[in-house]
Amino acid sequence: MKFIGMALLVVGAASVASAAVPEIDPSTGMNAIALLAGALLIVRSRKR
Amino acid sequence: MNTAAVTVPAAPSLRLSLRLGALALLILAEVLAVSLWLDNASLSGSGGVAGLIFHWGALAVRAGVAAMLALLVFGRSAAPAEPLRLPQSPIRWPVLALHAAAFAGFLLLSLRLYGPHSATVNGLAALWILAGAIAVAIAAVALVPLSAWLALLRRAGDALTFAAIAACAGAVAGQYARQLWAPLSGVTFSIVTAVLRLFVNPVVCHPATFTVGSARFSVQIAPECSGIEGMALMLAFSAAWLWFFRREWRFPNALLLVPVGLLAMFVLNSARIAALILIGNAGAERIALGGFHSQAGWLAFTGVALGMCVLARRIPWLVTSPPSTVAAPVEAPDSTAAFLAPFLAILAAAIVSRAATADFEWAYGLRVLAGAAALWCFRGVYRKMDWRIGWPAAAVGAIVFAIWIVLDRGSRTAPGAPAALVNAPHALSAAWVALRILGATVTVPLAEELAFRGFLLRRLASPAFESVSWRHFAWMPFVASSAAFGLLHGERWAAGTLAGMLYALVMLRRGRIGEAAAAHSVTNGLLAIWVLTTGKWYLW
Numbered sequence A: 001m002k003f004i005g006m007a008l009l010v011v012g013a014a015s016v017a018s019a020a021v022p023e024i025d026p027s028t029g030m031n032a033i034a035l036l037a038g039a040l041l042i043v044r045s046r047k048r
Numbered sequence B: 001m002n003t004a005a006v007t008v009p010a011a012p013s014l015r016l017s018l019r020l021g022a023l024a025l026l027i028l029a030e031v032l033a034v035s036l037w038l039d040n041a042s043l044s045g046s047g048g049v050a051g052l053i054f055h056w057g058a059l060a061v062r063a064g065v066a067a068m069l070a071l072l073v074f075g076r077s078a079a080p081a082e083p084l085r086l087p088q089s090p091i092r093w094p095v096l097a098l099h100a101a102a103f104a105g106f107l108l109l110s111l112r113l114y115g116p117h118s119a120t121v122n123g124l125a126a127l128w129i130l131a132g133a134i135a136v137a138i139a140a141v142a143l144v145p146l147s148a149w150l151a152l153l154r155r156a157g158d159a160l161t162f163a164a165i166a167a168c169a170g171a172v173a174g175q176y177a178r179q180l181w182a183p184l185s186g187v188t189f190s191i192v193t194a195v196l197r198l199f200v201n202p203v204v205c206h207p208a209t210f211t212v213g214s215a216r217f218s219v220q221i222a223p224e225c226s227g228i229e230g231m232a233l234m235l236a237f238s239a240a241w242l243w244f245f246r247r248e249w250r251f252p253n254a255l256l257l258v259p260v261g262l263l264a265m266f267v268l269n270s271a272r273i274a275a276l277i278l279i280g281n282a283g284a285e286r287i288a289l290g291g292f293h294s295q296a297g298w299l300a301f302t303g304v305a306l307g308m309c310v311l312a313r314r315i316p317w318l319v320t321s322p323p324s325t326v327a328a329p330v331e332a333p334d335s336t337a338a339f340l341a342p343f344l345a346i347l348a349a350a351i352v353s354r355a356a357t358a359d360f361e362w363a364y365g366l367r368v369l370a371g372a373a374a375l376w377c378f379r380g381v382y383r384k385m386d387w388r389i390g391w392p393a394a395a396v397g398a399i400v401f402a403i404w405i406v407l408d409r410g411s412r413t414a415p416g417a418p419a420a421l422v423n424a425p426h427a428l429s430a431a432w433v434a435l436r437i438l439g440a441t442v443t444v445p446l447a448e449e450l451a452f453r454g455f456l457l458r459r460l461a462s463p464a465f466e467s468v469s470w471r472h473f474a475w476m477p478f479v480a481s482s483a484a485f486g487l488l489h490g491e492r493w494a495a496g497t498l499a500g501m502l503y504a505l506v507m508l509r510r511g512r513i514g515e516a517a518a519a520h521s522v523t524n525g526l527l528a529i530w531v532l533t534t535g536k537w538y539l540w
Helices: A002-017 A026-047 B014-037 B048-077 B093-113 B121-143 B146-156 B158-197 B228-244 B253-281 B285-312 B335-355 B362-377 B391-407 B419-423 B426-459 B475-487 B490-510 B513-534
Strands: B204-206 B211-213 B218-220
Touching: A026 B285, A026 B335, B014 B093, B014 B121, B048 B121, B093 B121, B121 B146, B158 B211, B158 B228, B158 B253, B211 B253, B218 B253, B228 B253, B228 B285, B253 B285, B285 B335, B335 B362, B335 B426, B362 B426, B391 B490, B391 B513, B419 B426, B426 B475, B426 B490, B426 B513, B475 B490, B490 B513
Parallel strands: none
Antiparallel strands: B204 B211, B211 B218
């Protein structure tokens, strides 16, 4: 659930921050966030 | 030390949650309808209350998001264990009818406010805000009794204070962050110029307009490109990461990670702009301004966030205890990686291949290669799974294909193959199509089904997901994993969510991951035939 919370936080912040700014392309944001969340899940699972 | 965090969080009962959800949907639908209809630009130049609506409308949305996030984070620690139940109280339809009347009044006031301005626009604007608030309040008490609202407020405790602080901070920070654009652009301009001097001679440099580049290719650094967006994203991520895993970090030492992350994002944004100019200078202007421009920001954010989480854990000065991997000479088999790595490899390859191409993703084969390599690495784990398939998989695959096509009927994109593919040599375009089909029918179904059905569906049911039966059904994991699958399909999220549900059901029916992968493969295969025969390439 922590990772869902994290993903929500980042999506929320990205959607708020990315209005009309090309630096972070919102159209591919979900893919990037999924990549980051998945990679962190793997890192955390290895730590356990 | 932190006793609040170990208490069981208060949760509304299912009936109350459904009522609250219905209220949120009603308000959301009405706000969407009004926002699509009204043009906020018509209030441009107004002063007083009307000017406040024009300037602070977007900030109110930011405040709302910040407040929701704060409630999400802090609300869980405020806590009696007993769930809050909805008293026996049916929906009050007469009050809901009153809400409809109030909303109609709000619409009439909107017509006046957003129409030709009059001298009384400020009074009208104040009345408009009041009418909107009254309409929302009436809807709230129509669906949930006042006593339940009061109980909810009492249970929220300090979380409401934190939410209010976050709302104000979010709104104000959003407004004043824009004032940092200009000074940060100046610093970015200086760094980019300095980096370019190492590679380009002469450097075109106009400080008055923030134009920088070479004689062949130059760009203007807009205030929006100052790097503050990536820094804001990193601030949200690092703060949340430190909060969620606060027991593992040594404070205040770990707070150093926040400025380090922000600085890294700022420097990498300058590096992104310098790299963009160098790519353009090398003759690949379309790649520089196309794929690289849109993807490099995410690459930087993902890299810094992941690097921070992995590397910082190895610094004893920052953590409360050293990573357990130090003490373990031999790691246990890691099946989380086996389930997620192929999907993540494809996602990473997609970001890289898009960044390396302009308007057509010629490097699609990179996704196939990355997915296949990851699948090969964990082949030993997959051999233990049940890959048998039956006819229901093919049937479900065909049904999902039909849903995909039916829901896509409204698409306004003109059919036809991409110009880049049509104009390419025949052998090259044929190879690209072959790789595209291979990816769609083999690597993508395997990777996505392992990630969403094999991992996420079971991980949401229990942290020890490997012990969860392949036949285990529970509503929350079923809906949440399907919704996550749908969200990754962008504008086709509805079809994607339905597809995720059907793939999950076909897997749960017999407890075989092979059924879901086969159904997914059939869908994608039929979709490939559809695209090639009808010319509707936008479906790819």
